[in-house]
Amino acid sequence: MGTITVLNDVGGRVPLRGIVIAVLLFCGDSALLRGTSKSHAERPNFIFVLADDCSYRDLELYGGPAKTPHINRLAKSGLTFQRCYQAAPMCSPTRHALYTGLYPVRSGAYPNHAKAYENVKSIPHYLSEAGYRVGLAGKTHIAPLSVFPFEYMKEFADPPDLEVPVVDGWRYHDVLQFMQESAEKKQPFCLFLCSNEPHAPYSKGDPKPYRDAKLSPQQFDYQRGEYARYLAEITYFDAQVGEIAAMVKHLGLNEETCVVVATEQGSGFPFGKWTCYEIGVASGLVVSWPGVVKQNGQTEAIVEYTDILPTFLDAAGLEIPEALDGRSFLGLLQGKTKEHSDYAFSIQTTRGVNGYLEPYGIRTVVGKQYRYIRNLFPENEFSIPVSRSVHEATRDMDEKTRARAQRYMKRPAEELYDVIADPYCQNNLAGKAYLNEQKQQLSSVLEHWMRQQGDAGRQVEIDAHGRQADWYKPRRAAKN
Numbered sequence: 325m326g327t328i329t330v331l332n333d334v335g336g337r338v339p340l341r342g343i344v345i346a347v348l349l350f351c352g353d354s355a356l357l358r359g360t361s362k363s364h365a366e367r368p369n370f371i372f373v374l375a376d377d378c379s380y381r382d383l384e385l386y387g388g389p390a391k392t393p394h395i396n397r398l399a400k401s402g403l404t405f406q407r408c409y410q411a412a413p414m415c416s417p418t419r420h421a422l423y424t425g426l427y428p429v430r431s432g433a434y435p436n437h438a439k440a441y442e443n444v445k446s447i448p449h450y451l452s453e454a455g456y457r458v459g460l461a462g463k464t465h466i467a468p469l470s471v472f473p474f475e476y477m478k479e480f481a482d483p484p485d486l487e488v489p490v491v492d493g494w495r496y497h498d499v500l501q502f503m504q505e506s507a508e509k510k511q512p513f514c515l516f517l518c519s520n521e522p523h524a525p526y527s528k529g530d531p532k533p534y535r536d537a538k539l540s541p542q543q544f545d546y547q548r549g550e551y552a553r554y555l556a557e558i559t560y561f562d563a564q565v566g567e568i569a570a571m572v573k574h575l576g577l578n579e580e581t582c583v584v585v586a587t588e589q590g591s592g593f594p595f596g597k598w599t600c601y602e603i604g605v606a607s608g609l610v611v612s613w614p615g616v617v618k619q620n621g622q623t624e625a626i627v628e629y630t631d632i633l634p635t636f637l638d639a640a641g642l643e644i645p646e647a648l649d650g651r652s653f654l655g656l657l658q659g660k661t662k663e664h665s666d667y668a669f670s671i672q673t674t675r676g677v678n679g680y681l682e683p684y685g686i687r688t689v690v691g692k693q694y695r696y697i698r699n700l701f702p703e704n705e706f707s708i709p710v711s712r713s714v715h716e717a718t719r720d721m722d723e724k725t726r727a728r729a730q731r732y733m734k735r736p737a738e739e740l741y742d743v744i745a746d747p748y749c750q751n752n753l754a755g756k757a758y759l760n761e762q763k764q765q766l767s768s769v770l771e772h773w774m775r776q777q778g779d780a781g782r783q784v785e786i787d788a789h790g791r792q793a794d795w796y797k798p799r800r801a802a803k804n
Contacts, residue, residue, distance in 0.1 A: 367456070367640045368613070369506070369581040370514040372632070373568060374422075375561050376415065376463060376523040378587040379596050380608030381747065382540060382558060389537040390558035394566030395585055395610060402583075402612030403621040403657060409668035409690065410629040413589040413597050413604040416465045416793075417673070418629060419518075423447050423472060425633035425648035428671055429779045435676035435788035437796035439467040447633050448473045451514050454642050457506050461499050462518035467793035474516070477502065480564065481520040484527045500571050507575050514636065519564055522557030524592050529556030541748040542593040542603060544725065546717055554591060582613040582639060584632070594714055594732045598672060599706075600688035600697050601749040602741065605670040617657050625664040626690075627653050667691050669773050674708065675788040681707040685785030689770040690743060694759075696766035697739040700782050705733045738763070 382388035385399055386406075411421040411428050420426075420433035423446040428434035432441040440446075448458040452473070462480035466472045477498040482488050488495045499517065506513040521528055534552035543551050565585055572581050587608035590596025596604050607629070611617055630650030637644045638652035655661040667689050674684035684707075685700035705711075711733050718729040740754040740763050753759050774781065 367454075367512040368616075369503075369512055369577060370584070370636050370639075371517065371568060371572070371581060372515070372584045372586070373517045373565050374419075374462075374519065375558070375585075375587045376518070376520050377589060377591050377597050378522050378558060378561070378608070379540065379542060379590040379593070379603050380587040380606060381603065382555065382591070383587065383608055385610070386608055388540070389534060390555045390562075391533070392558065392562040392565075394562045394569060398565070398569065398583060398585060398612040399610045400620050401614065402610060402617045402619065403623060405609035405611075405627060406622060406624050407626045407668075408586070408607045408609035408628070409605050409626070409670060410589060410607055411670055413599055413670065413672055414677070415463070415588070417671075418589060419464075419466050422629045422632055423466065423516075425630050425650040427630060427649045427669065427777055428673075429777045429784055430649065432791055433466075434671060434784065435673040435791055436678075437465070437676065437792050439791060439793040440471045442468060442470060444471050446472050447514065447636065450633070450637055450642065450645075451640070454640065455511065456640070457502070457511050457513040458515075459502050459513065460516045460518065461496070461502075462516075463520055464518070467795065475502070480517050482528065482564075484520065484525055494571070495567060496571075499568070503571060503575055503577065507577060512640070517564075517568060519561050521561040521564070522554050522591065524554075526550065526553035526557050529553075529558075529560035531556040540593075541750060542591065542595050544594070544714065544718060544729075547593065551593070554593075579614050582611065582616070582636075584612075585610045586629075592710060594710065594729075595748065598674070598677060598708060598710070600670050600672050600686045602690070602695055602743045602747050603749070604672075605668075605688065605690075611657060613657065618659055621659075623656055623662065625653070625656055625662060626666070626668050626692075627656070627664050628668050631664070667769055667773075669770070671779070673785055673788045674706065675785050676792055677708050679709040681705070683782075683785045685782060687770055687774060687779070687781070689766050689773065691766060691769075693742060693744050694753075694762050694766060695739075695741045695743045695749065696763060696770060697741075698767070698770060699735050699737055699739070700785060702735060702737040706735065707733065738767075740766075 380386050382390050383392050385396055410418045412418050414436045416436045416438045417428040417434050420431055420440055424431050424444055431444050451458050458474055460474035461477035479496045479498045494500055531552040534555040572578055590603040595601050631653050634644045634648050634650045634652040635654055638654040653664050670688050672686035674680050682704040683701050684704055688697045714729050718725050738754045739752045741749040
């Protein structure tokens with residue numbers, strides 16, 4: 325492929341060379357397209373239910389202690405992904421990537437509280453043009469509104485200090501009405517349901533059953549009570565999933581609806597959210613679609629959140645812009661293939677995280693077995709409120725605990741982990757001579773990807789404040 329030129333938000337031209345998947349940044353421009361058209365009657369509904377800061381390995385579906393009977397039931401009727409990844413371990417860039425099919429630097433939405441370039445298109449544009457009704461209920465964390473013209477509903481992101489009452493058997497009446505009206509009009513719909521759970525503060529659900537739950541390698545012993553409250557919120561989220569599944573059944577939409585449940589980035593406990601370790605950027609993913617997805621299946625195929633948009637377009641029989649970073653995994657859902665991507669890529673932008681003290685950009689790539697991490701500012705400390713809190717809490721503890729806390733704050737320039745044998749990335753293999761070839765190969769893959777994305781590394785981290793949403797800038801100024 326030759327040189328591809330795209331516009332940034334100030335009108336400058338950015339050349340991208342090599343074997344790249346170009347970006348569709350123009351709302352009105354034509355692009356190379358693929359796919360076939362279907363009538364409205366053949367187009368499925370899509371429901372995507374998203375948790376908030378949930379380490380996927382804490383769900384019982386993935387071997388964890390949190391009880392999730394409703395998600396388990398969906399998994400038995402569909403496909404469970406073991407290797408799903410997101411483009412960033414933070415809420416805002418993750419959601420921008422999910423809705424646009426673009427990686428964070430390319431869309432412009434790479435720090436937390438981000439905004440996309442104003443000429444980016446997202447899933448409401450693509451599906452609404454094809455007759456879909458496209459809604460989003462709950463947490464948003466995206467900007468600007470012109471890039472994300474969803475039909476918004478102020479439900480599903482339950483307030484941490486209030487109980488949502490059950491009225492006539494349901495808590496989320498706007499969501500139910502959205503589905504019911506669409507069904508009555510025979511209009512296909514796409515609905516993103518974005519919970520606040522299990523994001524801190526952990527105030528939902530009953531923590532008593534989890535008081536003696538075994539800690540994962542993320543937690544320190546002093547966090548035992550907090551971990552129990554967090555697990556209770558996962559079970560609360562599972563009940564939200566259950567209510568949505570019940571609505572679909574109540575409306576008789578099971579056979580024509582593809583339901584997806586995802587856990588987002590890792591929890592706010594150490595080595596999860598805000599890091600590029602496996603538990604930070606890996607996500608649980610379950611897809612249930614009767615008549616299309618075989619029951620009780622599992623796949624080790626590597627997929628990414630950027631793949632969701634093209635998959636939905638493909639499943640609807642719509643044309644897919646060649647320019648998207650993501651690729652459709654409809655073939656996986658249909659059982660036509662067992663493989664998808666060779667690699668998944670993620671970035672962390674620390675500049676812009678609430679309470680950060682120093683820049684600490686991170687880039688990473690994961691393959692079939694190994695994860696390579698490049699810390700762009702190894703001379704600095706990873707200093708955000710949670711890391712400083714852990715450091716202070718462990719100051720007078722034993723040497724092993726203090727060393728673990730220090731590893732969270734101070735890291736080498738390169739890290740390498742066997743994510744199959746070491747899914748919590750506790751044993752850095754970057755210095756092992758017998759793995760030099762694997763390390764260099766992954767480093768080259770990452771470097772090539774960064775060039776494709778126009779990612780200048782350290783400078784991108786330095787410039788992060790300029791890519792934060794307008795609504796957030798007054799808050800940042802007040803804090804500074």
